[in-house]
Amino acid sequence: MRLNKIILSFVSALVILFSTSVASFAKVVGDKIILGAAISLTGKYSSNGVHTQNGYNMAVDRINSMGGVKVGGKTYKFDIIYYDDESNPKRAAQLAERLISQDGVEFMLGPYSSGLTKAIAPVTEKYGVPMVEANGASRSLFTKGYKYLFAVLAPANLYLDVAIETAVELNGGKPVRIAQAFEQDAFSQDVRLGILDAAERTGSKIIIDDKLPKELNDMAATLVKVKQMKPDVLVVSGHTKGALTAIRQIAEMKVDVPMLAMTHCDAAKLSKQHGKNSQYALCASQWHKSLTYKDDFFKDGMTYAADFEKEFGYDPPYQSAESSAALLVFKDAFERANSFDQKKVRDALAATNMQTFYGNIKFAPGGQNVDKPMVLFQVMCDASGSCENKVVAPLKWASAKLIHPIPKWSER
């Protein structure tokens, strides 16, 4: 009988707890524009989540210190509410809901990774909350007719098809044999689609097509096959862990392949972490500090990289740069809309046409940025063993010539 009392008091305690914890924020408080973001601070994407967060914070500080956002004759400052999505799409969707319905956020910044963006987009779309995202590149995000989703980056299928075309070109226009291994996630699978398209276009043959698990730390099975079948190109994509695993095991197993194309080399700090072992790796990137784009806030890529390094102690990967650019886009849209009305801001975002240090930004009706090409860089080391990423394609920005084929391990 007393048990009932316990349970009843428990239920009432619950009621009190819930009702007291209803915090109220709003989109614009005083002179602050509050943006919401779910970021992977823990879990498998935590390192890239932090790159994203650093990029956001850097831009917030910079914009605020340089006069903030002017709307309706008043100056506002940016502020961001962060939550940790634990690299989990379920959590991300839940947090988006929470940011919007509990915290009253009316404008969102994107999370890290395509999968999480795919989970959040339906929520922001439902509430009509404009979201500028910088890290969800999956093509399927832009075919769904989302009206409130804007991505400052180029879609994932464009990441590495240039590498295949380059390989074919260097092969005297003849088709190449491709080995590929991709993580089982939305982003990497989209990179794979890009390669399939490129292979079909060039008549190239895919001889190894492996899928890698999500918690990626071993791909020896694929590499054994690569050793046996000797493809012309090896393509690997699996976020930071994929890049680190690939380089570690290729060096351990001394796998010789004429071209190694990857993603996330800069986010994984390959040239620092693996030094000479990472030499010659060819990497797709949304941005590189040596590109010559300019804006008023960060000046150019080199200045951004120097400032970023001073603040956070490492060279900014493109994930940070594109995240900073997302804030510039928001600022621009707020000022052009001259209002905090979500519809007006959305329309202003759709009409964005600007240059930032990160690149030109102009959105297609699907929401993807169509005005910024991808770049490829190659890890190059000097005799002393210090390595650097140098842009090799497209030629307009190339600061070095592509080294091809990669020398054999026995000759290094």
Added chain:
Amino acid sequence: MNKNFVLYAAILIFGLAAPFIFPAFKVQLSILCVLIVLATTWNIQGGEMGYNSFGNILFYGLGMYLCASVQVGMFFPLAEWTESGGEKTFVHTPTQFFQGMAVGLVVAAVVPTIVAGLIGYSILGLRGHYFAICTLGLGVAAGEISGGIEIIGAGQGFTTPPFPNVGSLEARGEFFYFLSFFTLVLTFIAVRSIYSTRFKLILNAIRDNEDKAEAMGIETMKYKIIGWMISAFFCGLAGGIMGGLVGYIDSTDVAFDGREMGVFMVLMAILGGKGTLWGPIIGATIFHIFKEGFWTFFLGWQYVALGVLIVVIVIYFPEGIMGWLREKYPERFGEVVDEKDRKAQVELK
């Protein structure tokens, strides 16, 4: 009896009114309902039967994929919906959405039940750690396999049908809340009525000494399978609802999420006190509140805080909250038994 009635009525009214009292918390409340369902059904194996199953997540994930696939497949070509890279979104009319959801949920409940029956026959012969490890493998395998099936989106994930526009923005939250609350009530009624029959005693006999139970003429295999099928039914249902609620299914992170949901359901039942009716419910509620709280106030440290919570539970409440209460206030639990006992003795005289 009357007091019980008052309690149930109070909880029911609270449950029905909750989304209106706390309109901003609808999603959390829906998830709480799902968590309670998972913990309560896990308790059938882990608590009452003594079989620590990590495989219930299999039914949850299966239900999730099935419900979404049926909901889409009934009206549109599923392959085009999930086609990697260029997935299309066809728009469900409200009728299509709810019809699809209804049929989807039925399938999501029935198929896992059948699957539980089939695999149960082969693996419920294992005992102790062997059973635990085997079921752990089931969930992991299902995650990896589903991550390779193109028709359900493979590694790209599966976006479930967006909720149709029925006028109000709140409709979606309310719909999913009541759906999950209804499932919770259904689960509770089912489990409670099962626990009041001989079936529970058989499960307990299996837990306490399976060989003796068998020697007494109980067909233990049959009851073990039935118990698992009951769990599978509600886990599948919970999965189907959760898929719609989250809106995006990923093979290993959302559906066959053994690392989170699969472990949480065990943790919640143990926290509340396994082998009791109310334990998993209390455990799930406290767990959910703590987790949400840690998230907000210990950003980035929530798993450390959660780890500390687990250590505290294991050290100070090894029998769970219900077990601790029983030990601390035996008269509050014992009273009822004594009273009956006394009466029985009086009648004997």
